[in-house]
Amino acid sequence: MLxxxxxYEAHCRLGARMVEFGGWxxxxxxxxxxxxxxxxxxxxxxxxxxxxxxxxxxxxGAGAFLNHCLTNDLDRLAxxxxxxxxxxxxxxxxxxxxxxxxxxxxxxxxxxxxxRTRADxxxxxxxxxxxxxxxGFNLRDDTDRLAALALQGPRAAEILPRVIEGGSIAGMLxxxxxxxxxxxxxxxxxxxxxxxxxxxxxxxEDGFELVLPAGLxxxxxxxxxxxxxxxxxxxxxxxxRDTLRTEMGYPLYGHELSEDITPLEAGLQRFVAxxxxxxxxxxxxxxxxxxxxxxxLVGFRMEGRTPPPRPGMEVQDTGGRVIGRVTSGxxxxxxxxxxxxxxxxxxxxxxxxxxxxVMRGRAHPAVIVRRPILSRPxxxxxxxxxxxxxxxxxxx
Amino acid sequence: xxxxPTELRYASTHEWVRLDxxxxxxxxxxxxxxxxxxxVYVELPEVGADVAAGDSxxxxxxxxxxxxxxxxxxxxxxxVNEAVAKDPALINTDPYGEGWLFQIKPSxxxxxxxxxxxxAYAEQIGE
Numbered sequence: 001m002l003x004x005x006x007x008y009e010a011h012c013r014l015g016a017r018m019v020e021f022g023g024w025x026x027x028x029x030x031x032x033x034x035x036x037x038x039x040x041x042x043x044x045x046x047x048x049x050x051x052x053x054x055x056x057x058x059x060x061g062a063g064a065f066l067n068h069c070l071t072n073d074l075d076r077l078a079x080x081x082x083x084x085x086x087x088x089x090x091x092x093x094x095x096x097x098x099x100x101x102x103x104x105x106x107x108x109x110x111x112x113x114x115x116r117t118r119a120d121x122x123x124x125x126x127x128x129x130x131x132x133x134x135x136g137f138n139l140r141d142d143t144d145r146l147a148a149l150a151l152q153g154p155r156a157a158e159i160l161p162r163v164i165e166g167g168s169i170a171g172m173l174x175x176x177x178x179x180x181x182x183x184x185x186x187x188x189x190x191x192x193x194x195x196x197x198x199x200x201x202x203x204x205e206d207g208f209e210l211v212l213p214a215g216l217x218x219x220x221x222x223x224x225x226x227x228x229x230x231x232x233x234x235x236x237x238x239x240x241r242d243t244l245r246t247e248m249g250y251p252l253y254g255h256e257l258s259e260d261i262t263p264l265e266a267g268l269q270r271f272v273a274x275x276x277x278x279x280x281x282x283x284x285x286x287x288x289x290x291x292x293x294x295x296x297l298v299g300f301r302m303e304g305r306t307p308p309p310r311p312g313m314e315v316q317d318t319g320g321r322v323i324g325r326v327t328s329g330x331x332x333x334x335x336x337x338x339x340x341x342x343x344x345x346x347x348x349x350x351x352x353x354x355x356x357x358v359m360r361g362r363a364h365p366a367v368i369v370r371r372p373i374l375s376r377p378x379x380x381x382x383x384x385x386x387x388x389x390x391x392x393x394x395x396x
Numbered sequence: 397x398x399x400x401p402t403e404l405r406y407a408s409t410h411e412w413v414r415l416d417x418x419x420x421x422x423x424x425x426x427x428x429x430x431x432x433x434x435x436v437y438v439e440l441p442e443v444g445a446d447v448a449a450g451d452s453x454x455x456x457x458x459x460x461x462x463x464x465x466x467x468x469x470x471x472x473x474x475x476v477n478e479a480v481a482k483d484p485a486l487i488n489t490d491p492y493g494e495g496w497l498f499q500i501k502p503s504x505x506x507x508x509x510x511x512x513x514x515x516a517y518a519e520q521i522g523e
Binding site for chain 2: 028029032033034239243305306307308310330331333360
């Protein structure tokens, strides 16, 4: 039995086409993937992301425990800040990629992939058992009592203050949601209930990700769509979410990341703090960094009119030698050409190098490009002090 | 509800056929284009190729998936729609008109009689 988010009925009323994703019944599209994609690039779109897992880790020992489980340096997070990070196994393979927010001095919110929620919970639970007894903390799965939305697009900061009025009461203290900067988190009040808001996203556009009590979700969704109407806000489904993140070269667990792919191979070394002290997977990652990588993730763009590349397709060099496989691929609605990512032999992972992608027995020309595959102006009104976290990971 | 013109015949695999003398024009139904959503690439058969009814002879690809198009009739391919190869979105906007895919000179017109009429096709797709 597939799980449904608190917005399931709302999606059906909007005529969404529902699909299975990570054990959940989710909207693939409402009016069309391309239309929703372009709405996010040009105006704004809102996604139901309630399928993602929400864990809370709280207590005096929470920070030290998480810094042992996660690759990025948690000590760099002040209250009201978040960071992209990874959880690795002892071999350096990725258990999951996630966002962690420090919501209070001793309390952290982890937002994890839907398809990995159970695996992550079991992994963390095992690490809790293995942790030395020290300062206490506890681990809580809040996924089922929460709903989550992503409001994304250049007009997102115009829309959200119309629904969430007033200043924050927790996390980063700001006078209004639009004052949050990239990767900041704050708690606000909506109709007497708490709503967590982060200036983050998975589209390459400015925007917000929100977590609120499940019972409030439908009312909030309806109000948000009404408030955004004048700004051309559209509901957007998983189809557009995938094409948007692919244009940015952002990884998706199960495609660019797995228990057998390390963050270094995926080009995410910026989120692996090898010098912060010991953490799970560090020895394997150190060894890999010293020995050098055998394969790397790259972005690529098809040349001329070709079918869209798809995951699993073979990648060849121009001489016809197999050098790797496509991990994600689609037709870019913004560029009008096929784009994708591929895990290929490290020696071949050079920007600008021509490659071939084999589709139905025919090798079509492509070229390795820097990620993000679609170059974007920096998000504006957020006053981002650093560029979108993931976009800094370079091809090759 | 999708558009199902009554003057056409349909294959259960969602192709339509417009028979004009001994020339059959083929495309995919409005229902099929709506299911596929944004079509971004089309691979058409070679002009002059001989096809048998049921052969996969073209591919349409949307942002999400690739889908085979089957020859609804046996015969020789005598024309393909180059406009749709350049602008695959024509299949979404005008599936029975500018979005046609190829033309067949049928070798066995009795196959046409075996195709679904509009009512039978509507029933098949639950409309």
